[in-house]
Amino acid sequence: METYSPLALTRRHFLRNTATGLTGVALTHLLGPEIEAAQRIQHHSPKAKQVLQIFCPGAASHMDLWDYKPALEKYDGTPLPGAEREVTFQGKNGNLMKSPWPFAPAGQSGKPISTLLPHMSGYADEIAFIHSMTSRSNTHGPASVFMSTGFVREGFPAAGAWASYALGSLNDNLPAFVALIDVRGEPPNGKANWASGFLPAQYQAVMLAAHQPIRNLSRPAQIADAEEQATRDFLRRLNEAHASRHPGESELRARISAYELAAKMQMAAPETADLSREPAHVHKLYGTGDGNALKAAYARNCLLARRLLERGVRYVSLYCASRASGIDGLLNWDAHRTLKTDYERHCPIFDQPTAALLTDLKQRGMLDDAIVLWTTEFGRMPTHQEGTTGRDHNPDGFTVWLLGAGVKGGVSYGATDEFGRRAVENIATVYDFYATVLHLLGLDHERLTYYHNGADRRLTDVHGHVIRELLA
């Protein structure tokens, strides 16, 4: 019978069993070059090095933002053919309901974009739209987690965790994966969207926002600089003496280094988060001083996202809105009852700051290295919900998009039917989406695996194909 052989320890086995690493940082001085190489997985040459994932929680309506449906105008107020009074997540649906706002052609391509997004429409020629995205759940929590991790259940690593596991950080002094939380709170299922799942804890995102620094980052106020230094010096001496009594234990050295890295992070993170270092015209571009406090807060997070990417953070998840509340659509894009009011609240928050972020990234040449993803957990029904002027959940067809490094601009991949009810052409899945994102990062989604409880797990489960039509 085959049994364990200590010589057969692979690097992978080593990582799996000891999981000794840092937040994707400076493994070289800790574990030797071999581990460093094992950690930085690369399957082919990457087109992109960084990811910015903008997430609009609550299920932002595809046919009211990106996916123009003239048939909704024509058949407004009539039943959806073949699906009269269909029962979806919250119950019965009424007749077809046109978008409350006109669409206007944008860019060279003339791509129709909702007039609710005047700033974003300027990017129509650079965006690769997927209009045929589908989800496996019609419920916010599972669907958000599905969009973030590839699984409808909690406990799986977020895409950003996979990326930081595979690629590590580009900056030793900052976390590799950051979740920028909206001022209105966490998205549905909260931290499960940026968890490391079964990957080691250092690959989870560090939560941060312009209004909320990294937890425990600062030295407590009552501790003076001299005391801090003296404590650290004494601690280092204790640890050095301890390590020399235990020669060969590389983990002890790694931990000493971790304290040094923590000190560097204490310098680098506040500098990064200090938006006052940006000139006035940049603040104006983003709208950080806007009278709409929610827009200003999101704009500050957008600006912070740029500063994080600029300093080498590998994966930034930027949230625009939060969770379900006591008023539908108040805190997020979940417009069950009053689509018009809700989106006239959310779109102005989203539009200018996001477009400004793209402009800024582009001007700085950062889109040569970064991909921008725009995602939401599912779409909405082309009908109105019975007794309301809102739309119910629709996991059968919706829009997400990509832009930036390695992405072909001005592409519209896949399509929903004439009403936007379900994807009918080039039906895409979250697995395809992340297979494509990983591909751009130089990773093969079928080969990026991690053993857990009986399976070699992947971000894309056992599915997914790279959508080559989106690649530049």
Place this chain on the structure above:
Amino acid sequence: MRIGNTIRLLCMTAALAFGWLSFDESSSAGSSRQTPVDFERDIRPLLHSRCVECHGANKQQSGLRLDHKAGAMKGGMGGAVIVPGNSSTSELIRRVSSADKAEMMPPTGSRLTPREIALLKAWIDAGASWPEEKIAVEAKRADQNWWSLQPLARAEPPMTEGIPRLWAGSPIDRFIYARLAERNLQPSPPADRRALIRRVSYDLTGLPPSPEEVEAFVSDSDPRAYEKLVDRLLDSPRYGEQWGRHWLDVARFGESKGFEQNHIINNLWPYRDYVIRSFNEDKPFNRFIIEQLAGDVVGQGDPNVEVATAFLVCGPYDAVGNQDEAQKQVIRANTLDDLITTTSNAFLGLTVNCARCHHHKFDPIPTEDYYRLRAAFEGVTHGERALATPEAKARYAAATRPLEERRAELNKEKAELQKSLAARAKEKAAQVAGYPLPKITRHFNEHRFAPVEARYLKFRMLAHSDNPKSAVNARLDEFEVWTPAPNARNVALGSQGAKASGAISRRAEDVAGADAYGVELVNDGKFGERWFVGAPAELTLSFPRVGTIERIVFSHDRTAGPNDPGAGLGPFVTEYEVLISLDGQTWRRVADSTTRPPINEAHLVERFSRAVMTEAERQRIGALDDELGRINRELKAIPPLPLVWAGKFEQPKESTYTHKGGDPLRRGAAAAPASLAVLERVVKPFAMPEDAPEGERRLALARWIAGDDNPLTARVLANRVWHYHFGAGIVDTPSDFGYLGGKPTHPELLDWLARRLQAHGWRLKALSREILLSQTYRQSSDYRAAAARIDASARLLWRFPPRRLDAEEMRDSLLSVSGKLDLRMGGPGFRLYRYLEDNVATYAPLDQHGPETYRRAVYHQNARSSLIDGLTDFDLPDNAAAAPNRIRTNSPLQALTMLNHSFTLVMADALAERVKREAPQNLSAQVRRAFAVSFQRQPTAEEERGALELITAHGWRAFGRALLNANELLYVN
């Protein structure tokens, strides 16, 4: 070589079959660039995107398939299309290069680019290497002969030549030594007593030994000193807390529901206490298994046993609800999948869950086995049930029944009175000729009154659309107060300087800087966002100055159309009074809702009942209400039967079916509760009818799992015990004994341990005792470079493997060394977060951890998706899924938490207080005491000198903070 790894390597390297491609384009420039053609990167995607649509699984034009190797090499009706090594004679190249419309491929769409054609040529010329398909790789898999599926072997502990005398006496040591000897490894000398007591104390209790315990053990000359120590620790109540925590990891125990709403569960802690109690009592584990799967059946009426079924329902589940029928079935299937996964992983080390959509890819588990398990659990739902003895239930019924009967009588009398009142109220209402103002609507209500000077206005709300008696919880999106025309102005606006005040019935505390339901929403000039009216239901507006006003306008949802029912938006105000004041003290009513028709019959009755009620009726209703109130108070005072989140069980309404492809909407054959086919050769099977009684199904399954003839259960459990003692199991994937799992380092020892476990009557303490008394366990942990070169992670145990403390051990240690640890056991847990609930739950980490949190971390209320300072960063597992082995990472964020969270500072101060109290003599004695409690040793002279300097210059906190951050405290040797 481990087969699992081999396969994975195959999967990874199979893609590296390549040829070489030289670009003709560049050769003209004189430099022929050579690039390897990678099949997976260059060829498969090309075939896939350009050929497979017509030559693939769905269509095979001309009989040709290019989606797998066999098809591509066989060719189509016209013969081979690929001639390996010769692109010029390969039909494939001819066709893709052809310009002839009748022949060219692909027949439509764009042509292949010259580069793509060049790639294909280069690939064929290099031999058209096509790696074996994944499916072929997967054909290498476990069958019924797989090691873990065999009966327990009876291996004799080998007596290896040269074994040290001390090792020869113990079977465990003989097994271990034999493997070491095979690899030319020598075991390590025994650990010193200081290290040993620290090691075994953490192992069995999760806490460091006190300096006194260390000294007593070090100086104990009794040859049985160590044995006595082990026995003392096994008897300690701390043992159950430490080892119970291990089981909670395996049971994916979490005290919130998970998923979107993630509401907290406040009555699951009795299961945590049950687990701790079971470990402390050393309950036979086969009994423990049966109780967790069917405690309601075997222990009916005994709350201490019935609570065990919480095992089934302490995982996450989607509680949101869904009107979509298909989604409902998917959610139910996912909920049961969690039970199936946990049960098969925890007890059997089988990943039966991998057989949900298809037969297991690597283990001989047919998909039917998955649905057999599902059939056993079909009647389980998440929820709480009353756990009480029959006597307690009878006592409760005896106490409540008379009160409930009396309450029913009173309610009946009251209802009759109200019925009569209602009839007269309606008559009275019918006499009203008309109302000057229209009926209240959701979207717009205007009320004019005689112009009046006011500095303050009070809108007193008396009823809302769902409750004619109270307006608490009504919603109001805007409230306007207008001055007379011309130049009518809304003076209620906040932007005009007016201030609104009023209570709220709901709060969204996680929304930074604003309240989502606050009263300021009513005078912000925006519609659609609503104030949730609290108690008292009053809105008070204060204007910046006295002015004349003459009307109010208010709405629930001004954005809605007149006929919009506003379903789900909550109730709107229906009855009200408007009062004004100049000084905020004396109020005058200027308008009320009696000028409008009541919105419905209930409102009408409420309004007119007051007018038609006789004095006698008023008194009688008052008396009835008094007595009802008294009865309700008495009922409330009777302690309710304890409700525990231990699951609910009911007979399934229909049979269980297999789901084709795992899709609940595609039903396959019916599946009855039965034993798993994967083990049919070794374990006595059982089979039940499809409609077997619900509880019997789980009991039969439990007995089958816990039977002495089930080799997996005993092996998996013995391995877990070993895993927790040594940091790694004999199988290093403790919940997966299948093909993808680890292989045993010592298969004979594992079976020997499993048999010992059974011989000990499935009692873990006896097995642990044997392990702990072995020389293997008592070895030094010192590193030896030569041995490490052969076995770096010491899986073969040439030394005791050192480890970092786990999250709970870390926190408990800080509390313990600082003298603050509160050892009270059991009961509701404490929280290291602030629980916020507004539709969904949010867990906000706490900046201060007060004394109520100084209990052992196992008593922390363990919510899902929460971020806990000092625990999450130290790898407290995400309890969305089982964590059969803890990860131990090292990150700068841990350093930040340990240095900067106020908990560390408070503990550092407490440590200082403790050592000053315990060593009052002088500073040196205090420093030595601090080292002794933290590290179980005295400081070196240099350390003592450094500490004295540090304390003198910067105080005790500077020193304590360093000690609590030291590696020496965090690692066990």
